[in-house]
Amino acid sequence: xxxxxxxxxxxxxxxxxxxxxxxxxxxxxxxxxxxxxxxxxxxxxxxxxxxxxxxxxxxxxxxxxxxxxxxxxxxxxxxxxxxxxxxxxxxxxxxxxxxxxxxxxxxxxxxxxxxxxxxxxxxxxxxxxxxxxxxxxxxxxxxxxxxxxxxxxxxxxxxxxxxxxxxxxxx
Amino acid sequence: xxxxxxxxxxxxxxxxxxxxxxxxxxxxxxxxxxxxxxxxxxxxxxxxxxxxxxxxxxxxxxxxxxxxxxxxxxxxxxxxxxxxxxxxxxxxxxxxxxxxxxxxxxxxxxxxxxxxxxxxxxxxxxxxxxxxxxxxxxxxxxxxxxxxxxxxxxxxxxxxxxxxxxxxxxxxxxxxxxxxxxxxxxxxxxxxxxxxxxxxxxxxxxxxxxxxxxxxxxxxxxxxxxxxxxxxxxxxxxxxxxxxxxxxxxxxxxxxxxxxxxxxxxxxxxxxxxxxxxxxxxxxxxxxxxxxxxxxxxxxxxxxxxxxxxxxxxxxxxxxxxxxxxxxxxxxxxxxxxxxxxxxxxxxxxxxxxx
Numbered sequence: 318x319x320x321x322x323x324x325x326x327x328x329x330x331x332x333x334x335x336x337x338x339x340x341x342x343x344x345x346x347x348x349x350x351x352x353x354x355x356x357x358x359x360x361x362x363x364x365x366x367x368x369x370x371x372x373x374x375x376x377x378x379x380x381x382x383x384x385x386x387x388x389x390x391x392x393x394x395x396x397x398x399x400x401x402x403x404x405x406x407x408x409x410x411x412x413x414x415x416x417x418x419x420x421x422x423x424x425x426x427x428x429x430x431x432x433x434x435x436x437x438x439x440x441x442x443x444x445x446x447x448x449x450x451x452x453x454x455x456x457x458x459x460x461x462x463x464x465x466x467x468x469x470x471x472x473x474x475x476x477x478x479x480x481x482x483x484x485x486x487x488x
Numbered sequence: 489x490x491x492x493x494x495x496x497x498x499x500x501x502x503x504x505x506x507x508x509x510x511x512x513x514x515x516x517x518x519x520x521x522x523x524x525x526x527x528x529x530x531x532x533x534x535x536x537x538x539x540x541x542x543x544x545x546x547x548x549x550x551x552x553x554x555x556x557x558x559x560x561x562x563x564x565x566x567x568x569x570x571x572x573x574x575x576x577x578x579x580x581x582x583x584x585x586x587x588x589x590x591x592x593x594x595x596x597x598x599x600x601x602x603x604x605x606x607x608x609x610x611x612x613x614x615x616x617x618x619x620x621x622x623x624x625x626x627x628x629x630x631x632x633x634x635x636x637x638x639x640x641x642x643x644x645x646x647x648x649x650x651x652x653x654x655x656x657x658x659x660x661x662x663x664x665x666x667x668x669x670x671x672x673x674x675x676x677x678x679x680x681x682x683x684x685x686x687x688x689x690x691x692x693x694x695x696x697x698x699x700x701x702x703x704x705x706x707x708x709x710x711x712x713x714x715x716x717x718x719x720x721x722x723x724x725x726x727x728x729x730x731x732x733x734x735x736x737x738x739x740x741x742x743x744x745x746x747x748x749x750x751x752x753x754x755x756x757x758x759x760x761x762x763x764x765x766x767x768x769x770x771x772x773x774x775x776x777x778x779x780x781x782x783x784x785x786x787x788x789x790x791x792x793x794x795x796x797x798x799x800x801x802x803x804x805x806x807x808x809x810x811x812x813x814x815x816x817x818x819x820x821x822x823x824x825x826x827x828x829x830x831x832x833x834x835x836x837x838x839x840x841x842x843x
Contacts, residue, residue, distance in 0.1 A: 326518060330511045331504035338503060348510045352517075359518055420506055432499050451496035452503050457842045468838040475842075483492035 322362060325373050326355060332374075332453040333381055339436070339448045340385055344411040350388060354381040374455060375462035382463070435485040442466075443478035450475065619698040621759045622669065627690045627768040630682045631786070635769050636661050642678050646671040648762065659771040666762040679767060698756055705753045712746040 333354060338347040358365075358377050365376055411419075417429050436444050442464070449460045461471050532540075632638070636653070640663065643650050648667030655661050667675050676691075683689050716739060723735045790796050 322522060323515065323519060326515060330514070334507055334511070335500060335503035338506070344507070348507065351510075352514050355514060355518055356521070359521060416506055417502070420502060425502075428495075429499055429502065432495060447496060451493065452500035454497075454500055454504070457839065468835055468842060472838060472842055479492050479496075482496065486492060486495060 322359065325377075329374060329377055330355075332455060333377060336378065336448055336453045337381060337385070338413055338416075339444075339452055341388075342413045344413070344416055346388070350381065350384050354384050357384070371462055372459055374459040378449075378453075378455070378459070378463040431486060432482075435482050438485060439478055439481055442474050443481065446471065446475045447478050447482065619702050619756070619760050620695045621698050621764075623694045623696075623764040623766070624672070625692040625766045625768065626676065626679055627770070628679060628683045629689075629770045631771070632682050633771065635682050635771065636663060638682065639663050639679065639767055639769070640665075642675060643667055643765075646675055648675075648765075661769045661771075662766060663769070664764065664766045667765050669761060669763050672763050672765070675765065698760060702753065702756055705749050705756065709746060709749045709753070712742050712749060716742050716746065 330351065334347060334351050337350045337354075338344070341347050341350065354377060357380050361380075365373070367373075413433065414430065417426050421429065436447060439447065445464060446460065449455045449463060450457070455463070457468065457471065460466075461468055464471070466474070628635075640650050640653070643663075643665040646667050648665055648671065650663060650665035652664045653661065654664075680689060719735055719739045719742065723732060723739065726732045726735060791800070
């Protein structure tokens, strides 16, 4: 079990991190949520039963989504304190834009910022599908399970989202 | 569209590779918190248990239904069956339970009737001292058309006689008769020879103890004899004519009773000497059993008979039309199934297109 769980962790960590980062746009918060998600997954891994097409991926992403919802509820009460503390300590807080600046050169950074703003202009469902498919690299079945959508609906949303991105980026 | 996809994929790659330090740290934390590796307990899934239980219940029900007698009155004799009777079903039924003297006598009788490979074979004559009335039933399946006539002749040739012959349905006859107890093994052997290939033969043996009845009759005889002796003595001493007449009347009545008791006792002994044998004959068509080359020939021969061939066709057509009738009534039950299958197929196609 130990071996299996760590294998799944290695596989899903980058995917989940990319997804959470895109949702919260903040490195530390993303790390925290990813950590909480995997700890919860570890606590409840015994109760996980793959039924009706559910996979570890869809299950762990569902935990992450629930964690995000919990955080957004807390944030309405704690956001002031949280931001203050994070901003007061240099180097402990970094947004996704700052991260991209660190990781990429100036030209690439411009490109990714454009992509980010293009994603911001999408509907929630469209952004979710694009994030899960291309940024988290999940298979379609796991996306459908995570978003609780039928394959036809998923195909339509994805096509529409890609069309919008293409127009926005002029590619 | 492809360009947009490629851009998104490249962006995803950047995002996924952004934080390796945290990944390593979290991995270490998780591996510390992971429960120690233990041998996984093998649990049987619920659905397996359900099916196992259902099958067990069905098997139990089948066993209970197919049992020929209730367990309360079955005494299984400690006898070894002969090898050639290995496929036979033997049930020994008696009105008493095991452990009683009668049960022991019954065992002896059974051993005598079914001489096998056992170490001790009790001769039938040895059991004559006991007063057991034995009734047996043999059920056979045979392809011999002359089997009923042969069995009737067999009863006569063994010194017995047939009391009733009943035909229940076409191909099913019951012959009841009496045969000297000594001749029963011969009768059974001959009947067994009529069963082709020992495919099916069942045997039920029931024994009733007649000793209480015999004791009762014998005590009545003793009483009646003593009374006759006393009356004879009184008659010799009597002087009055009226008294003599009365004594004579009583004497006649008692002698009649005594004679009746003696006849009853003789009849009782006859019931012990003769076994009541009921043979159920189920005549089956020759093509039923395909076991040997002979059977195959019988099968072919059976189909060559026009009536058999015609009957087969009628059966096949009947089954076909019955199926059509059932389908015509229940076809609407398949509509949801069809819709579900179509939806599944469509979903599968969409998945393929998406991938």
